[in-house]
Amino acid sequence: MPKSFTPSLDNLVRSALRGNRRAIAKLMSLVENDPQARFKILSSTYWKRNKACIIGITGPPGCGKSTLIAQLAKRYRDTGHTVGIVAVDPSSQLTGGALLGDRIRMGELASDPKIFIRSMATRGHFGGIARATEDVAHLLDASGVEFVIVETAGAGQSDIDVKHFVHTTVVVTAPGLGDEIQALKAGIMEIGDIFVVNKADIESADRTAQEILAMIMMSEPVDGWRPRVIKAVATTGNGVAGLAEAINQHSQFLKEHTKQAQQGRHFRDDVLAAAKRYFEDVILAQLASTHELEELTRKVEDRELDPYSAARLLVDGSSYRTKGRKRR
Amino acid sequence: MPKSFTPSLDNLVRSALRGNRRAIAKLMSLVENDPQARFKILSSTYWKRNKACIIGITGPPGCGKSTLIAQLAKRYRDTGHTVGIVAVDPSSQLTGGALLGDRIRMGELASDPKIFIRSMATRGHFGGIARATEDVAHLLDASGVEFVIVETAGAGQSDIDVKHFVHTTVVVTAPGLGDEIQALKAGIMEIGDIFVVNKADIESADRTAQEILAMIMMSEPVDGWRPRVIKAVATTGNGVAGLAEAINQHSQFLKEHTKQAQQGRHFRDDVLAAAKRYFEDVILAQLASTHELEELTRKVEDRELDPYSAARLLVDGSSYRTKGRKRR
Numbered sequence: 001m002p003k004s005f006t007p008s009l010d011n012l013v014r015s016a017l018r019g020n021r022r023a024i025a026k027l028m029s030l031v032e033n034d035p036q037a038r039f040k041i042l043s044s045t046y047w048k049r050n051k052a053c054i055i056g057i058t059g060p061p062g063c064g065k066s067t068l069i070a071q072l073a074k075r076y077r078d079t080g081h082t083v084g085i086v087a088v089d090p091s092s093q094l095t096g097g098a099l100l101g102d103r104i105r106m107g108e109l110a111s112d113p114k115i116f117i118r119s120m121a122t123r124g125h126f127g128g129i130a131r132a133t134e135d136v137a138h139l140l141d142a143s144g145v146e147f148v149i150v151e152t153a154g155a156g157q158s159d160i161d162v163k164h165f166v167h168t169t170v171v172v173t174a175p176g177l178g179d180e181i182q183a184l185k186a187g188i189m190e191i192g193d194i195f196v197v198n199k200a201d202i203e204s205a206d207r208t209a210q211e212i213l214a215m216i217m218m219s220e221p222v223d224g225w226r227p228r229v230i231k232a233v234a235t236t237g238n239g240v241a242g243l244a245e246a247i248n249q250h251s252q253f254l255k256e257h258t259k260q261a262q263q264g265r266h267f268r269d270d271v272l273a274a275a276k277r278y279f280e281d282v283i284l285a286q287l288a289s290t291h292e293l294e295e296l297t298r299k300v301e302d303r304e305l306d307p308y309s310a311a312r313l314l315v316d317g318s319s320y321r322t323k324g325r326k327r328r
Numbered sequence: 329m330p331k332s333f334t335p336s337l338d339n340l341v342r343s344a345l346r347g348n349r350r351a352i353a354k355l356m357s358l359v360e361n362d363p364q365a366r367f368k369i370l371s372s373t374y375w376k377r378n379k380a381c382i383i384g385i386t387g388p389p390g391c392g393k394s395t396l397i398a399q400l401a402k403r404y405r406d407t408g409h410t411v412g413i414v415a416v417d418p419s420s421q422l423t424g425g426a427l428l429g430d431r432i433r434m435g436e437l438a439s440d441p442k443i444f445i446r447s448m449a450t451r452g453h454f455g456g457i458a459r460a461t462e463d464v465a466h467l468l469d470a471s472g473v474e475f476v477i478v479e480t481a482g483a484g485q486s487d488i489d490v491k492h493f494v495h496t497t498v499v500v501t502a503p504g505l506g507d508e509i510q511a512l513k514a515g516i517m518e519i520g521d522i523f524v525v526n527k528a529d530i531e532s533a534d535r536t537a538q539e540i541l542a543m544i545m546m547s548e549p550v551d552g553w554r555p556r557v558i559k560a561v562a563t564t565g566n567g568v569a570g571l572a573e574a575i576n577q578h579s580q581f582l583k584e585h586t587k588q589a590q591q592g593r594h595f596r597d598d599v600l601a602a603a604k605r606y607f608e609d610v611i612l613a614q615l616a617s618t619h620e621l622e623e624l625t626r627k628v629e630d631r632e633l634d635p636y637s638a639a640r641l642l643v644d645g646s647s648y649r650t651k652g653r654k655r656r
Binding site: 039042043044046047267268270271272273274275276277278279280282283284287288293294296297300301303306307308309310311312314315 | 367370371372374375595596598599600601602603604605606607608610611612615616621622624625628629631634635636637638639640642643
């Protein structure tokens with residue numbers, strides 16, 4: 001437990017870990033916007049993680065993704081679970097406040113105290129939006145949220161690649177969006193654990209589902225999981241139970257197949273990754289406000305130094321670095 | 329100039345900056361695979377950069393991108409320029425060694441001593457393939473290569489996002505690839521400075537070009553540049569002159585519109601970015617081989633520490649850090 005915690009941050013974390021809604025909201029803001037606080041929050045919540053099922057849901061605009069997510073969240077709530085929704089998609093109808101069809105409206109979800117909804121700002125993330133999203137998802141996990149749904153646009157926008165920390169990836173498509181299958185072929189296909197053909201009440205939906213199925217059959221299941229294809233009508237809730245069931249099956253599959261991997265958990269890699277975070281979030285923020293940086297920048301402007309040599313001097317020569325250290 | 333250069337690396341850099349082909353090839357390998365060498369190479373070549381025109385060319389498999397690049401490279405060579413090609417696309421026909429139609433074959437390009445071709449391995453990059461690609465492009469730039477072409481697949485694969493260091497982005501499409509326009513709408517549209525409708529001898533090419541044009545007309549030019557749309561037949565070379573001209577126009581446009589920005593160059597940001605690189609490429613590599621890391625990892629395994637607290641102790645407490653430093 002870091003000693004340098006300010007009491008208020010410490011208290012916030014404790015409240016959040018007990019599931020306090022306001023504390024969780026406040027910590028999500030800090031994780032998004034304050035690198036030094038973020039590092040402390042990640043540190044003190046680390047051992048509480050790894051209980052949630054983290055679900056990534058991606059698909060092009062117009063496929064009905066937000067409505068599907070609302071229905072899925074509602075289903076989890078109806079079966080007594082807590083749900084978090086993190087929207088990275090700037091066009092998300094969930095966080096954009098738009099109406100979600102006749103059955104579910106945003107208000108219904110937002111007023112539920114067991115649903116945590118967060119829209120990630122698409123700018124100004126120190127370290128990238130994918131990382132900020134991961135941190136928020138982990139915070140929700142640590143806070144006892146059982147299902148964390150991450151909504152992304154999933155179309156060539158690099159910063160929203162969340163595959164590496166999401167457990168189950170659901171790719172949503174719909175007939176009549178142009179030849180969606182092409183987009184699937186072009187890369188999204190590989191990342192889907194479950195495919196949902198939404199708007200399945202449209203006639204051509206069967207063909208879309210069959211084409212996806214054919215592509216799945218042609219490709220070798222890389223890690224032993226054969227992706228599922230599910231037809232749904234998000235506006236009525238049809239198919240949502242099947243989706244929840246498929247997510248559950250995939251979770252079970254992961255549990256069985258990662259047992260061995262879990263034995264030799266990569267704590268060494270975790271420490272090195274955290275060291276990188278520590279440098280970026282804490283040390284670099286401190287170096288950025290030193291007069292050494294201003295002096296070295298002037299030397300770069302005068303072409304006495306290149307930025308790399310200046311950086312070496314900044315990091316090695318700062319008050320954080322030993323004077324008697326070995327020369328490299 | 330870093331003092332710790334091994335003579336051979338120092339010599340390699342000197343040879344590369346004189347345009348020595350073998351030295352450049354060797355340095356490209358080091359930049360890709362050896363983080364510590366990479367940092368030194370970036371440092372000592374920094375002031376030689378910023379002369380090349382760096383062109384990103386992206387598009388889905390089957391659009392004829394590799395053939396177009398081969399033709400563009402040939403054109404630059406015919407007008408007396410040096411060319412570098414960095415392929416990040418694993419399906420690239422340029423580096424995959426496939427034949428490129430009747431007019432140009434890979435062999436012709438590869439045997440030209442003024443063309444530098446590099447295929448980026450898609451795995452094992454310490455810090456990501458986008459960064460390794462950027463470093464290789466900068467190295468080619470510093471080595472006096474005038475046009476650096478970066479070929480990417482451009483389809484939802486996050487790691488190949490090269491937009492931030494490329495000057496001009498060319499998006500290639502072709503009629504009959506399914507409804508490509510949908511993919512353009514879904515994100516690629518925004519990144520194109522120039523659009524090429526390849527295979528323009530197919531009847532429906534005009535419609536594709538007009539659809540792209542209509543989308544351009546509907547959107548406000550963000551930075552004052554109105555994207556160009558060019559029809560081409562890469563296999564015959566038709567339209568390649570127009571593409572080269574459009575790239576040239578965009579370069580001129582950038583020069584005129586970034587003059588002011590260049591005045592207050594962001595050397596301060598460059599130093600901070602380099603500090604991050606220094607930590608990741610040099611310090612972290614050294615920390616990774618310390619016994620402190622092994623000890624701290626054991627404490628994490630025993631749950632005495634979380635990985636973040638361990639990382640803080642590793643970085644702060646290592647022999648690289650002062651003992652008398654201020655507590656944070």
